Amino acid sequence: MKKRIVPVMLLGFLCGHPVMAQRPSSLNKPGGGDPVATQTGEPGKKENLFAESGFSGIGTLAPTAPFEIRKNAGNTRNKNVLLKLSNEWSKAGQNEPSIMFSNGDNTKNHSFWTLGARVSGDEASKAPQTFKVSFKGVNDPAEKEYFSIDSYEGRVRIGDVNTQVDGYKLYVEQGILTEKVKVAIKNGRDWFDHVFHKDYPLMPLADLQKYISIHGHLPDVPTTQEVLKDGLDLGQMNALLLKKVEELTLYTLQLKKELDETKALIKRKK
Structure with missing residues (x-):
């Protein structure tokens, strides 16, 4: 006992x-x-x-x-439930084990957070298995999920959890605010120090001018349509900008050399 x-x-x-x-x-x-x-x-x-x-x-x-805590106050959804551990069936073939936290004694602004999972299907069918965090306020027609983790691909969604994020591990609705971002460069060829090698094939300025007049952007730089469709790779774009700065430096040095030669020729003719 x-x-x-x-x-x-x-x-x-x-x-x-x-x-x-x-x-x-x-x-x-x-x-x-x-x-x-x-x-x-x-x-x-x-x-x-x-x-x-x-x-x-x-x-x-x-x-x-399976385990529930109530308090003698509250008269809205789930009434006076303060904490509930459950494993409910939301539809055929799918159950949702969860922990629900509620301000059950607040009759004017009843709300609750749910920490749980959505488990369905089997390993062979690769049906979605999801860990989630959701919220429902007194005036909300349904619970809204704010955070989810995909079990098969390990994809994390914050915000609109229904957004398709194929090819990505993390999606954050409306962006993030951070004091620091570090992008890993795995291949040395993705950084462009080789632009300064003697055998680097620098495009002649005449050819560069012709390319710009035809395409409306610099070589290797994605178009507006491509960026709108596929987004922007920070590591790749920073490396590409470095490449263009280095090429611009070579063009500047090349023009300076031609200018110095022209000055010397003029000086000899005087």
Whole structure:
């Protein structure tokens, strides 16, 4: 019996529920596997049910989930549920084990957060398995997921979790604010120090001018349409900008050499 009383008192204490120091007032039926009903500080009032199998609850004798905590206030969705551990079926072939946190005693602005998973299908079919965080306010027609992790590809979505992110591991709706971004360069050929090698094939200025007049952008630089469709690779674009700066430096040095030669020729003719 003592092994049952201690967790009851501890849970009540942690949840701020008046079950502390109260011994079980009755056993529903004799027998080791029967549920235990305990009473609160109010004489003769039983509020807690603990069972070795089935549903257990604090503040309720009729829990609706494997473990549920209620408080005597609130009259909106899920009424006075403060905390609920459940494994509900949302549709055929799919269940959603979750932990729900609620401000169940706030009747004017009832809301709750859910931390859980969406489990469906099987390994062979590669059906989606998702870890998620969702929220529902008093005026929201349905729960809205704000965070999810895809089990097969490991893709993380923050914001609109229905956005397709094929080819990417992280999607953040409306962008991010950060003080630092570091992009790894895995291949030395992706950095363009080789532009300064003697055998680098620098495009002649006349050919560059012709290319720009035909295409409307620099060689190797993506077009506006390509950027709108595929986005911008920060590492690749920074490396490409470095390449263009280095090529511009070579053109400048080339023009300076031609200018110096022209000045020297003019000086000799004087």
